[in-house]
Amino acid sequence: MFTRGLKRKCVGHEEDMEGALAGLKTVSSYSLQRQSLLDMSLVKLQLCHMLVEPNLCRSVLIANTVRQIQEEMTQDGTWRSVTPQEAGRAPLDRLVSTEILCRSAWEQEGARPAPGLGDGHVQGPVSDLCPVTSAQAPRHPQSGIWELDGPREDRGGFHKSLDQIFETLETKNPGCMEELFSDVDSPYYDLDTVLTGMVGGARPGPCEGLEGLAPATPGPSSSCKSDLGELDHVVEILVET
């Protein structure tokens, strides 16, 4: 389900090429498995409980696994960039599966419109995981969390925060990674909320001064929206009490 196949050249004489194919299969099967593991890890980081803080230990361990895979892939030279056309096809499949996964998780929790807090979290690196997604939930309780034209404002931010996170890998070619995640049009890659929340994207936010981190606020155009979201939330609380 999560495999992204390496393109295999069509070879002619199978008998002659058997040995070579076998070798290729071994190599590519490891690469496939590794890619599958990477994809699985990224999905795991995405899924979170809506109302309860995710487990920090688990998130850190998964993130470390992702880093290890990326390191190895970078050393192999298999950490290739994804062209926009390619990215257009593959992520859609994953988009659906992720949406279904998230929707079922959401339905399990019950459609609780938790007051979505856009920004400005004190404490807790993982606090951002939930608020951003739950901010969307009250507005669209029935549909999936990862909407196709959903959080446009987060995409740019995702792009940057992943860079920050993987910068620590000291990759030979940072440009590769940027390009890999350049297809930020798909909300599948809303990992910014996840990864930012988990390891803390220290981006300027309304509550910057307080410890912990604020979620990704990618650009000036979107910061207004998130501020409004926060204001809504505060008003909601005041009204409810």
Place this chain on the structure above:
Amino acid sequence: MEVESDSHIHMCWQVLSARTKKWPLADIISTVEFNYSGDLLATGDKGGRVVIFQREQENKSRPHSRGEYNVYSTFQSHEPEFDYLKSLEIEEKINKIRWLPQQNAAHFLLSTNDKTIKLWKISERDKRAEGYNLKDEDGRLRDPFRITALRVPILKPMDLMVEASPRRIFANAHTYHINSISVNSDHETYLSADDLRINLWHLEITDRSFNIVDIKPANMEELTEVITAAEFHPHQCNVFVYSSSKGTIRLCDMRSSALCDRHSKFFEEPEDPSSRSFFSEIISSISDVKFSHSGRYMMSRDYLSVKVWDLNMESRPLETHQVHEYLRSKLCSLYENDCIFDKFECCWNGSDSAIMTGSYNNFFRMFDRDTRRDVTLEASRESSKPRASLKPRKVCTGGKRKKDEISVDSLDFNKKILHTAWHPADSVIAVAATNNLYIFQGKIN
């Protein structure tokens, strides 16, 4: 069946008490702990409740009691809360219970959820005062003008009532989720540990705690390691240890500095390069660390093994016991279904000669350190009749499966035993299997 009479674990383990319920999720047992005498056993559950069992005194008039454990007290320790600032629920699940040494007739324990620690006093009342002047027996106030004579209230026996009352609430000191609490040997202080910090408290003071370990990086993006467990040394009140998600254990001495960010000792087993995989770090993450009763050793539990360390040797463990090595080839599946993140606890027996930990399929394992033998037992409803004896189980790791063996692929990974406890003196063990509690007694044939 050959029985090793000199083995601490190869006894006839019989069911002493079995509390099996068909309750929903809220009753999943999340912690089990004997008190210092072993007469009381406390359990905490996902619904925030604490249930305390008391051992019946064995006496001639009740020959069938055999020292069974019966419910002594039940109370709601923690309630679900809502953190308005973060828009997140704070789970009421009890993460840990730790008893205080008994100093008077009452019993005290600490119970904690993710954010708040509470000190509970459990006291008995078996007498009732009767003959008050100002109120009737049913509590209604008497009309003062009707009182013509004064009387002295008399204490009369009543049915035993066990009351639990919260004496202290230690809150707002943890940003991250509390995973451990540990009472110090000075009986005045205790520590609480979350993912990134460890705080020191005085039992009398609730509005202040001292931060003694802080591993939070200045830039959270650099976070790669968290604290997984912490415990005070049983005798040296200045020494404690904490374990990490990278498989390391740090021993700290509070006399060296106020902030114990620099450890006194660092315990880590060098990695075997031949068995390295993408899961190496995850399975090396330590889920529990426990000092031996003697204070000379400590034990750490990682995903596949239990290691016993000599406090004087940091380079490698003294012993490594494989809990379920057959899972090593299944790590990818266990990662996929999240089982690889399960946090198993471990415990010592009273004499430190045996250790116990849980596994899957309701199996739990005991290791005898002296004879180097081990046994696998199962805590299940089928074997939960009183005085039923447990039969040793075996997992078939490959090849032809013998009769009574169970193959790795048939294991039920939803039935996990994460919490076990061993009586501080006797051969009595408590095993929590999801929402069922089993207490077994070992008898030497």
